[in-house]
Amino acid sequence: MISYRPDYYDDFKCIADKCKNSCCIGWEIDVDSFSQERYEEISFISDKIKDGSYVLCEGDRCPFLRADGLCEQIIRYGGDILCDICREHPRFYNEYEDHTDMGLGLCCEEVCNIVLHKEDKFRLIPEREMSGEIKIIQDRSIPFSARIRKLDGRTFDLKQLVQDYIDLERLYPEWTEILNGIMEQDLSYGEVERFMDDNPVPMEQLVCYFLYRYPDKVWFSVISSILISCGCLCSKSKTFFDIVRMYSSEIEYSDLNISQLEKIYA
Numbered sequence: 019m020i021s022y023r024p025d026y027y028d029d030f031k032c033i034a035d036k037c038k039n040s041c042c043i044g045w046e047i048d049v050d051s052f053s054q055e056r057y058e059e060i061s062f063i064s065d066k067i068k069d070g071s072y073v074l075c076e077g078d079r080c081p082f083l084r085a086d087g088l089c090e091q092i093i094r095y096g097g098d099i100l101c102d103i104c105r106e107h108p109r110f111y112n113e114y115e116d117h118t119d120m121g122l123g124l125c126c127e128e129v130c131n132i133v134l135h136k137e138d139k140f141r142l143i144p145e146r147e148m149s150g151e152i153k154i155i156q157d158r159s160i161p162f163s164a165r166i167r168k169l170d171g172r173t174f175d176l177k178q179l180v181q182d183y184i185d186l187e188r189l190y191p192e193w194t195e196i197l198n199g200i201m202e203q204d205l206s207y208g209e210v211e212r213f214m215d216d217n218p219v220p221m222e223q224l225v226c227y228f229l230y231r232y233p234d235k236v237w238f239s240v241i242s243s244i245l246i247s248c249g250c251l252c253s254k255s256k257t258f259f260d261i262v263r264m265y266s267s268e269i270e271y272s273d274l275n276i277s278q279l280e281k282i283y284a
């Protein structure tokens with residue numbers, strides 16, 4: 019079966035100890051059953067598994083994450099020792115009847131760095147014609163906000179949109195501060211569209227990512243681009259990159275959050 023990947027896919031390499039927002043902190047790490055069997059003879063690892071997950075340490079750190087940001091498992095046994103989730107993250111695979119779409123998730127700061135810095139249009143390897151929605155978003159002859167309006171002509175109530183995000187389940191309290199910060203401001207739709215139009219290339223890469231990853235959820239690509247723009251306009255301490263990474267971690271990696279939004283916006 020044929021597999022497609024974005025052209026930047028092969029540029030990704032985990033930056034490990036250089037990472038300021040390690041995925042080894044704050045997330046539950048489920049160990050697949052095949053790896054659990056492999057670990058039965060390695061008590062150094064198996065002792066730290068309970069109910070199929072690694073027992074996190076203080077600050078929700080992976081028990082194998084050293085103070086210097088390196089992984090004790092890799093140092094002792096090499097990269098092949100890793101369980102599926104540690105080896106694969108932040109890669110994703112969407113399986114279809116006749117092909118697989120592979121990609122890299124924006125919850126990882128290095129992926130944000132690669133994707134949002136890209137100037138060339140999103141494309142796949144091997145080459146494949148883009149979906150109609152991606153073609154619209156890549157139409158650089160019109161302002162970015164006009165491209166979004168072509169995807170979804172609705173004008174969203176910004177306060178209500180942010181409230182709907184506040185009502186979702188939360189990973190980091192920092193995200194609540196971003197959402198509350200948006201609530202405190204009286205943002206107009208025009209300001210949001212101006213932000214999009216002032217940042218057309220990273221916005222385009224962002225929305226292409228969503229459209230590729232969730233081809234049947236165009237509404238999600240649209241409300242994500244609006245919410246992220248609001249966050250960027252209202253946060254003084256966070257960059258566009260920070261907001262995208264946090265958004266991805268908070269929303270994309272929670273099925274509950276996506277299905278909650280789907281009930282309101284699909």
Ligand code: SF4
Nearest residue numbers: 032033037041126128
């Ligand atoms: S967030 Fe990305 S760069 Fe950072 S440790 Fe995880 S995979 Fe590596």
